[in-house]
Amino acid sequence: MNEQENNIQDENLASVDSTSEENTVQPEETAEERLQQELTNANDKYTRLFAEFDNYKKRTSKERVELIQAASKDVLIKILPILDDFDRALAAMETAQEVAPVKEGVELVSQKFKKTLANEGLKEMENLIGQPFDAEYQEAITAIPAPSEELKNKIIDVVEKGYFLHDKVIRFAKVVIGQ
Known part of the structure; x- marks a missing residue:
């Protein structure tokens, strides 16, 4: 067994010596080849990273x-x-004999619709008449002479209601202001 172990050790030493001889024989070529290999690896890594980022965006x-x-x-x-x-x-409107029950039914549907929208975060801009004009929340579509001095630069009429969605304006109120 000792002889076999010695033979294996001799073979290992011989392979280590031959590898070190190969490395010392080509020092100029390996530096250039090593840099070329690093450049190839860097380009490959860049290409893969770019492709991964593109896939991420998509x-x-x-x-x-x-x-x-x-x-x-x-x-x-x-x-x-x-x-x-x-x-x-x-x-029901087609067969209705009286207007009152139909009106009540439509009002109930309207309330249900408004409640559903409110639950989704929609809020109506309220009580705008008589308030000062604010360009961040309203859009002035016209200006008319103010009926009284206290209504100058204030909202006189709301032509189209404005709405917030989670406290962000999604539709500006279209208003008439007094001058």
């Missing part, structure tokens, strides 16, 4: 679109019962 863009579609789907599902109520109200 994936996040697709996820964002899917999230928006899913959010709108949830809101539409909540509005569908109100649409059914409107259909029933229209059908």
Whole structure:
């Protein structure tokens, strides 16, 4: 066994010597080759990183679109019962003999619709008449002479209501101001 172990050790030493001889024989070529290999590795790494980033952008863009579609789907599902109520109200209007019950039914549907929208974060701009004009929340569509001195530069009429969605303006109120 000792003889076998000695032979194995001699072979290992011979392979180590031959490897070190190879390394010392080509010092100029290995430095250039090593730099060339590093450049190739860096270019490969850059290309892979760029491709990964491009895939990341595409994936996040697709996820964002899917999230928006899913959010709108949830809101539409909540509005569908109100649409059914409107259909029933229209059908009832065709056969109704009196206006009062139809009016009451439409008012109930309107309240249900407003409550559903409020639950989704929609809030109406309220009590604008008589308030000072604020360009951050309102859009002046016209200015008329103020009926009284205290209504100058204040809102006289609201032509179209404004709305907030989670405290952010999504539609400016269209107003008439006094001058």
